[in-house]
Amino acid sequence: MTMNAVSQTVENERPRYRAITALVVVLAALVFVAIFFPLGIILQRALLPNWKPDFALWATTLSQPDLMVAVRNTLIIAFLNTIISVPIGIFFAWLVERTDARWGALSRLLPVIPLLLPPVAMTIGWLFLADPRAGFLAAPLQSLFKMLGLAIDPSALAVQSWGGLVLLYVLFSVPHVYVVAAAAFGSLDPSLEEAARIFGKGRLKCFWSISVPAIRHAVGSSALLTIISSFGLYSIPALLGTAARIDVLSVYIYRLLNASYPPKIGQAVVLGVVLIVVIGLLWLTQRRIASSTGHAQIGGMGVRPNLIGLGAWRWPARILLLLYVTLTSILPLLALFVVSLQPFWRSTIVFDQLSFANFFEFWSDRQSRTAIINSAWLAVLTTTAVVLIAGILSIVGKNIGGAKEKWLGVLTKVPSAIPHIVFAVGVLVTFGFAPFFLNGTWLIIFICYLAVYIPQASIAAESAVQQVGNQLVEASRIFGARPGRTFRTVQLPLILPGLAAGWALIFTLVVGELNAAAILAGPRNPVIGYLILALFDNGTYSQLAALGSIIGIVSGITVSAALLFARPRFSGKAGSSGD
Amino acid sequence: MSKTSSNHLRTRITAALAVAGVALGASAALAQAPISRDALIKAAKAEGKLMLYSSSGETQSKTVLGAFEAEFGIAGSWLRLTTIPLIQRMSAEIEGKDVQADVVSVSTTVPFIEHPEWFVKMTKEYAENLPKWPTRWVSPNYISWTADNFYLAYNTDQIPVGTHPKTYAELADPKWKGKILLTDPRVADNYFGWLDGLEKARGADFLRKIAALNATLTPSGASGAQMIAAGAFAINFPTFQDFSAALIEKKAPIALFAITEPTLVSERVIAALANSPHPNAARLFMDWIMSENGIKAACKNKTVAVVADPEGKFGCVIVKDPEPITYILTEERKKQLVKDMGLAN
Numbered sequence: 001m002t003m004n005a006v007s008q009t010v011e012n013e014r015p016r017y018r019a020i021t022a023l024v025v026v027l028a029a030l031v032f033v034a035i036f037f038p039l040g041i042i043l044q045r046a047l048l049p050n051w052k053p054d055f056a057l058w059a060t061t062l063s064q065p066d067l068m069v070a071v072r073n074t075l076i077i078a079f080l081n082t083i084i085s086v087p088i089g090i091f092f093a094w095l096v097e098r099t100d101a102r103w104g105a106l107s108r109l110l111p112v113i114p115l116l117l118p119p120v121a122m123t124i125g126w127l128f129l130a131d132p133r134a135g136f137l138a139a140p141l142q143s144l145f146k147m148l149g150l151a152i153d154p155s156a157l158a159v160q161s162w163g164g165l166v167l168l169y170v171l172f173s174v175p176h177v178y179v180v181a182a183a184a185f186g187s188l189d190p191s192l193e194e195a196a197r198i199f200g201k202g203r204l205k206c207f208w209s210i211s212v213p214a215i216r217h218a219v220g221s222s223a224l225l226t227i228i229s230s231f232g233l234y235s236i237p238a239l240l241g242t243a244a245r246i247d248v249l250s251v252y253i254y255r256l257l258n259a260s261y262p263p264k265i266g267q268a269v270v271l272g273v274v275l276i277v278v279i280g281l282l283w284l285t286q287r288r289i290a291s292s293t294g295h296a297q298i299g300g301m302g303v304r305p306n307l308i309g310l311g312a313w314r315w316p317a318r319i320l321l322l323l324y325v326t327l328t329s330i331l332p333l334l335a336l337f338v339v340s341l342q343p344f345w346r347s348t349i350v351f352d353q354l355s356f357a358n359f360f361e362f363w364s365d366r367q368s369r370t371a372i373i374n375s376a377w378l379a380v381l382t383t384t385a386v387v388l389i390a391g392i393l394s395i396v397g398k399n400i401g402g403a404k405e406k407w408l409g410v411l412t413k414v415p416s417a418i419p420h421i422v423f424a425v426g427v428l429v430t431f432g433f434a435p436f437f438l439n440g441t442w443l444i445i446f447i448c449y450l451a452v453y454i455p456q457a458s459i460a461a462e463s464a465v466q467q468v469g470n471q472l473v474e475a476s477r478i479f480g481a482r483p484g485r486t487f488r489t490v491q492l493p494l495i496l497p498g499l500a501a502g503w504a505l506i507f508t509l510v511v512g513e514l515n516a517a518a519i520l521a522g523p524r525n526p527v528i529g530y531l532i533l534a535l536f537d538n539g540t541y542s543q544l545a546a547l548g549s550i551i552g553i554v555s556g557i558t559v560s561a562a563l564l565f566a567r568p569r570f571s572g573k574a575g576s577s578g579d
Numbered sequence: 580m581s582k583t584s585s586n587h588l589r590t591r592i593t594a595a596l597a598v599a600g601v602a603l604g605a606s607a608a609l610a611q612a613p614i615s616r617d618a619l620i621k622a623a624k625a626e627g628k629l630m631l632y633s634s635s636g637e638t639q640s641k642t643v644l645g646a647f648e649a650e651f652g653i654a655g656s657w658l659r660l661t662t663i664p665l666i667q668r669m670s671a672e673i674e675g676k677d678v679q680a681d682v683v684s685v686s687t688t689v690p691f692i693e694h695p696e697w698f699v700k701m702t703k704e705y706a707e708n709l710p711k712w713p714t715r716w717v718s719p720n721y722i723s724w725t726a727d728n729f730y731l732a733y734n735t736d737q738i739p740v741g742t743h744p745k746t747y748a749e750l751a752d753p754k755w756k757g758k759i760l761l762t763d764p765r766v767a768d769n770y771f772g773w774l775d776g777l778e779k780a781r782g783a784d785f786l787r788k789i790a791a792l793n794a795t796l797t798p799s800g801a802s803g804a805q806m807i808a809a810g811a812f813a814i815n816f817p818t819f820q821d822f823s824a825a826l827i828e829k830k831a832p833i834a835l836f837a838i839t840e841p842t843l844v845s846e847r848v849i850a851a852l853a854n855s856p857h858p859n860a861a862r863l864f865m866d867w868i869m870s871e872n873g874i875k876a877a878c879k880n881k882t883v884a885v886v887a888d889p890e891g892k893f894g895c896v897i898v899k900d901p902e903p904i905t906y907i908l909t910e911e912r913k914k915q916l917v918k919d920m921g922l923a924n
Binding site: 065066131133134160238239242243245251255257258259260261262263343344345346347421425428429432433434437439440518519522523533534536537538539540541542543 | 675824830
């Protein structure tokens with residue numbers, strides 16, 4: 001094809017390109033309406049009552065001594081969580097994706113096991129296991145200490161402590177880091193690592209100085225995800241932090257909204273606005289660091305990938321991974337399952353009393369059954385939509401670049417700072433009644449979830465998109481492919497592992513979402529979150545454990561399918577480079 | 580479609596809308612005006628449905644609505660949420676002129692006082708059983724339905740029945756140090772009200788005595804009950820019967836005792852919403868809950884104390900000399916109370 005012919009083809013494609021651009025603009029506009037219309041209503045009501053700024057509200061909100069304590073504790077947790085979760089998640093992702101420690105598809109799924117449970121189920125699973133008096137481990141530990149002659153009070157190892165709190169935050173965050181990093185490692189051109197190995201770099205040196213910098217965007221994105229979840233997680237600090245008298249920001253905001261009538265929405269929104277600024281600045285900083293130092297991208301060169309051989313370290317690495325998964329995931333999951341078979345939570349297992357009664361109870365109740373089935377469908381639809389939208393917006397952002405990209409990036413992170421219950425009220429007011437009349441429908445929950453999960457989706461999508469180089473896209477355009485075809489046949493396959501990772505993350509978050517469900521779900525449109533709330537307030541932990549187990553099974557099947565379906569392009573073809 | 584048929588269709592739609600409008604208007608008017616019981620039952624049956632927004636346990640709503648349906652053939656459904664999200668949702672629906680609830684029952688009086696226009700006025704014309712309801716518990720736009728006692732829950736494996744503390748003074752005994760799980764009073768208005776009532780009755784020093792027990796906190800009565808049944812702690816307070824009902828049914832080692840001196844109670848109020856979708860069903864329900872059958876249905880599970888049955892002759896929990904807590908406290912008062920309890924600096 002001559003250059004003239006190429007120019008002619010590109011010229012002919014312009015109308016189609018404009019149509020796609022227009023489609024993207026309309027899509028972006030719809031998403032932004034879904035996010036900013038409700039948000040605008042909330043902000044106006046809370047911060048500009050009668051369209052006048054209420055400075056006293058800011059002063060009252062920010063001068064509370066309890067707030068300072070909660071902020072301090074939250075920052076400590078966010079810091080510890082990030083510096084522990086990010087290295088662990090990235091190291092496991094590297095082990096599984098870039099070394100021969102991987103064994104089959106199973107190893108790819110192991111580190112995401114904690115992700116399969118909603119945080120409230122994971123937390124009670126750990127209570128069942130590690131409560132110092134009623135946990136399944138309490139009596140064996142006491143016997144062990146006695147046998148060893150150690151005068152250790154089991155309360156010192158209570159999960160209701162700083163240590164327990166950080167542990168659970170880490171368990172929640174590691175899979176988030178892992179899936180983002182694994183997608184980036186899986187898509188990474190291995191030539192740099194191979195070159196390093198040829199030039200005699202050791203395995204860990206290779207990991208630290210080649211592999212990690214090569215996925216710098218994913219590292220930054222996963223750190224940002226970790227920080228955002230440290231700010232927003234509620235169930236873990238509510239159940240464990242309250243007992244240890246460690247107040248954090250999410251619990252503080254929850255009390256503002258739930259402890260008294262009228263709820264202090266204004267104060268919660270003020271804190272949300274401060275969080276928006278903090279998260280926006282963190283995102284910009286992360287982008288600047290990742291961009292200024294450069295990172296490897298998926299190029300257009302043909303590669304024959306090899307895995308790094310760990311040699312004698314192969315099995316120790318596998319054992320480390322298995323040990324981590326057993327201690328952090330399998331044991332609490334087992335505890336959860338055992339309690340789901342008990343009539344109520346008790347520290348001793350009476351085998352005669354174990355039964356599937358709690359499961360049958362759910363299945364025999366029509367509303368519970370409907371909630372579980374429909375929640376799964378809603379999660380699939382919402383997650384697919386939000387990830388696709390985030391993917392398209394990320395690609396558009398990368399193409400337009402500059403300040404517009406930055407604004408697009410910041411705007412898509414805004415909902416992460418607004419408590420779901422506040423956002424849900426905004427969505428109900430905006431779309432629930434005239435002229436939309438969506439109250440009590442699935443569509444209103446769909447819209448709300450679309451907005452509240454766009455930050456996580458966009459972080460995962462940006463990481464995937466930034467990892468893809470421009471060579472292939474430009475080559476595709478030069479050879480006359482339409483933009484749609486370029487997206488479908490070149491960009492999408494390359495970013496698919498990253499999008500699938502985001503999909504898996506968001507699916508589990510949607511399935512276990514509680515606070516927006518409280519406002520938008522009901523007898524006409526029940527979701528699992530509504531069931532969890534009802535059980536948490538008036539059921540037994542055994543029923544909650546049974547529901548957690550059901551969610552775990554549903555999430556397990558779906559997330560495994562997503563991660564295996566969208567395997568990175570090199571998986572399955574790689575051989576080991578040996579030592 | 581021809582112009583003639585189009586006009587014809589438009590005329591039919593307009594006529595149908597007009598009839599529906601008249602019917603709705605008539606229905607709403609009927610729901611407020613004096614009416615014979617038979618006519619009310621007929622109108623309520625014609626509506627056929629009732630939606631209850633309630634913060635009480637699922638079992639309680641299910642039992643009461645089941646009995647109502649059995650008597651009148653009107654199918655009841657309910658939305659169960661904790662008090663504040665429930666009111667937030669209801670207020671958004673009222674604001675959006677899309678009221679979904681017919682009747683609301685929550686553990687706070689504040690929205691009824693702040694927004695009387697949201698609710699139907701309680702008059703003897705509206706509900707013929709109203710004069711039978713104790714006047715102490717009747718307000719212009721709601722009635723206090725139940726007076727829920729504050730309980731302590733205890734593990735019967737650790738504390739044999741009968742040896743548990745019975746008064747707040749006994750509860751403050753240092754022998755319980757390390758064995759108590761305290762429901763965090765900062766989580767809800769009614770727990771704050773309990774703290775306020777306790778301080779008023781026994782003084783700030785008493786709160787400091789409780790604080791000295793160094794109790795572990797739990798974020799809700801629900802999680803407190805589970806911890807007690809599991810044996811993690813010996814005693815949890817303050818709590819409500821609802822939280823332990825399912826555990827007791829499953830024979831968990833947990834029992835409840837209504838603490839006295841003072842006998843603090845949390846009012847659960849109930850009201851019919853103005854502009855509700857089924858105003859006659861709501862009116863019939865409000866009247867019915869004040870009837871003997873309604874009281875019996877509310878007390879069927881033996882977990883609540885209906886204020887009109889203080890002696891328990893209809894099977895309700897007996898509460899002698901109840902002292903209702905207040906739901907309206909200033910921020911300064913709240914701060915002082917949590918400070919006295921050792922929960923803030």
